[in-house]
Amino acid sequence: xxxxxxxxxxxxxxxxxxxxxxxxxxxxxxxxxxxxxxxxxxxxxxxxxxxxxxxxxxxxxxxxxxxxxxxxxxxxxxxxxxxxxxxxxxxxxx
Amino acid sequence: xxxxxxxxxxxxxxxxxxxxxxxxxxxxxxxxxxxxxxxxxxxxxxxxxxxxxxxxxxxxxxxxxxxxxxxxxxxxxxxxxxxxxxxxxxxxxxxxxxxxxxxxxxxxxxxxxxxxxxxxxxxxxxxxxxxxxxxxxxxxxxxxxxxxxxxxxxxxxxxxxxxxxxxxxxxxxxxxxxxxxxxxxxxxxxxxxxxxxxxxxxxxxxxxxxxxxxxxxxxxxxxxxxxxxxxxxxxxxxxxxxxxxxxxxxxxxxxxxxxxxxxxxxxxxxxxxxxxxxxxxxxxxxxxxxxxxxxxxxxxxxxxxxxxxxxxxxxxxxxxxxxxxxxxxxxxxxxxxxxxxxxxxxxxxxxxxxxxxxxxxxxxxxxxxxxxxxxxxxxxxxxxxxxxxxxxxxxxxxxxxxxxxxxxxxxxxxxxxxxxxxxxxxxxxxxxxxxxxxxx
Numbered sequence: 001x002x003x004x005x006x007x008x009x010x011x012x013x014x015x016x017x018x019x020x021x022x023x024x025x026x027x028x029x030x031x032x033x034x035x036x037x038x039x040x041x042x043x044x045x046x047x048x049x050x051x052x053x054x055x056x057x058x059x060x061x062x063x064x065x066x067x068x069x070x071x072x073x074x075x076x077x078x079x080x081x082x083x084x085x086x087x088x089x090x091x092x093x094x
Numbered sequence: 095x096x097x098x099x100x101x102x103x104x105x106x107x108x109x110x111x112x113x114x115x116x117x118x119x120x121x122x123x124x125x126x127x128x129x130x131x132x133x134x135x136x137x138x139x140x141x142x143x144x145x146x147x148x149x150x151x152x153x154x155x156x157x158x159x160x161x162x163x164x165x166x167x168x169x170x171x172x173x174x175x176x177x178x179x180x181x182x183x184x185x186x187x188x189x190x191x192x193x194x195x196x197x198x199x200x201x202x203x204x205x206x207x208x209x210x211x212x213x214x215x216x217x218x219x220x221x222x223x224x225x226x227x228x229x230x231x232x233x234x235x236x237x238x239x240x241x242x243x244x245x246x247x248x249x250x251x252x253x254x255x256x257x258x259x260x261x262x263x264x265x266x267x268x269x270x271x272x273x274x275x276x277x278x279x280x281x282x283x284x285x286x287x288x289x290x291x292x293x294x295x296x297x298x299x300x301x302x303x304x305x306x307x308x309x310x311x312x313x314x315x316x317x318x319x320x321x322x323x324x325x326x327x328x329x330x331x332x333x334x335x336x337x338x339x340x341x342x343x344x345x346x347x348x349x350x351x352x353x354x355x356x357x358x359x360x361x362x363x364x365x366x367x368x369x370x371x372x373x374x375x376x377x378x379x380x381x382x383x384x385x386x387x388x389x390x391x392x393x394x395x396x397x398x399x400x401x402x403x404x405x406x407x408x409x410x411x412x413x414x415x416x417x418x419x420x421x422x423x424x425x426x427x428x429x430x431x432x433x434x435x436x437x438x439x440x441x442x443x444x445x446x447x448x449x450x451x452x453x454x455x456x457x458x459x460x461x462x463x464x465x466x467x468x469x470x471x472x473x474x475x476x477x478x479x480x481x482x483x484x485x486x487x488x489x490x491x492x493x494x495x496x497x498x499x500x501x502x503x504x505x506x507x508x509x510x511x512x513x514x515x516x517x518x519x520x521x522x523x524x525x526x527x528x529x530x531x532x533x534x
Contacts, residue, residue, distance in 0.1 A: 010367065011306060011367050011368050012306070013304060013306055013368075013370070013458075014303060014304060014430060014458075015430065015433060015434070015437075015458070039302065039306070039308065039309075039367065040302050040303065040309065043170060043171065043303065044104075044170065044434075047103070065308075065309070
């Protein structure tokens with residue numbers, strides 16, 4: 001099982017990026033994180049992730065304008081995997 | 095599995111809806127006044143009927159929908175939180191609606207007292223809106239360029255409203271003379287300042303979001319708002335110091351900004367990532383072509399010293415650019431907020447374990463059917479073309495123009511009302527627990 005689930009929503013019109021990301025996040029297994037590629041900073045996403053107990057990290061993308069990493073709040077293994085990719089410490093206190 | 099979605103900062107549906115549905119009511123009223131009074135009313139720009147129609151459109155249609163859109167978009171895009179959104183929107187909407195109606199009727203019926211009532215109501219509505227929204231935007235953590243442009247637009251609105259109130263005082267029968275020489279200043283700050291700056295600020299956000307395009311160039315976004323504001327300020331200063339060089343430079347800067355914005359938007363839309371065609375795209379394109387045509391007409395007439403009917407420029411700016419843009423955005427904003435609110439209601443029901451009570455939330459394009467929007471666009475386009483030529487040949491084109499304008503506004507009102515009815519029906523279904531028969 002790969003730790004990364006890749007989801008490119010760059011070419012989707014609202015509200016599809018939001019819907020697809022929340023659906024994909026719900027299906028994450030322990031140790032997995034979602035890597036979302038988007039053309040712009042997402043709207044309404046982060047508050048919804050907070051409400052549904054997900055952690056996230058956003059950065060400038062390499063293949064798309066924006067990348068967002070999303071994982072279950074208490075999933076330390078997924079958080080460590082994201083940290084290894086982004087190269088900066090991630091607060092996993094929830 | 096379904097996404098769990100919450101409304102976040104989005105205000106209740108009634109907050110933007112009351113403004114957005116009121117707008118075509120005033121558009122329709124304006125069109126009916128045109129139809130009723132006949133071609134004599136366009137003999138010059140100062141006829142009471144023209145002033146009434148202009149303000150039904152600029153206050154009743156444009157300001158109404160732009161204030162409603164700001165109440166929806168600033169919380170979502172800028173993180174601006176209004177603590178009592180329903181109360182706030184009522185305090186703004188009711189006096190704006192009544193004040194606009196009074197102002198139009200004051201000109202049409204020549205009743206001075208109505209000017210005073212309009213002045214008080216509109217002054218109150220705009221003051222509260224500007225003060226509260228400015229304070230909220232200044233406290234917003236967003237550093238998007240749209241924030242500073244919205245602040246500039248609000249400053250322009252303050253200047254427009256102040257000049258407007260001063261001008262209206264000349265009609266109230268009191269001792270103050272009618273300061274007609276300030277009308278162009280009022281018009282410049284209103285249309286080029288408030289309307290243009292706000293449309294630009296919103297376009298930078300909603301075009302990449304809804305039309306699936308790349309962002310506008312960073313340099314364009316960074317300098318456009320300040321350049322437009324400086325150009326209008328420069329033109330305004332020439333009212334105090336009549337410096338011909340300052341006037342020419344400001345006019346060139348403003349024309350350059352208008353043309354750059356129009357052409358960049360057309361380019362961004364042309365290079366969109368998915369070649370999807372929808373009715374909002376048609377509206378955006380028409381608006382930008384109108385803006386470019388307006389700028390070229392204005393510039394060429396100034397260079398060659400040609401006498402272009404001022405009403406033609408008004409039609410191109412108010413109807414062609416501003417109303418077209420707002421009309422198109424309504425077809426994205428209304429379905430999106432309906433989808434958002436219904437999805438959030440479904441989430442609440444799931445959280446309470448009442449999945450059988452959920453309602454079916456259709457695709458955005460089905461909330462206002464594409465065909466209905468397209469037909470309305472065709473009438474809107476016809477009314478624009480006919481109104482433009484009617485300013486030159488009123489004898490032949492006036493009545494077809496007025497009639498097509500009536501149909502276009504009635505169709506818009508019908509489409510938006512249908513969307514609101516659809517939302518209310520779904521909410522009623524939820525509240526009486528009959529949604530179980532509505533397959534999710």
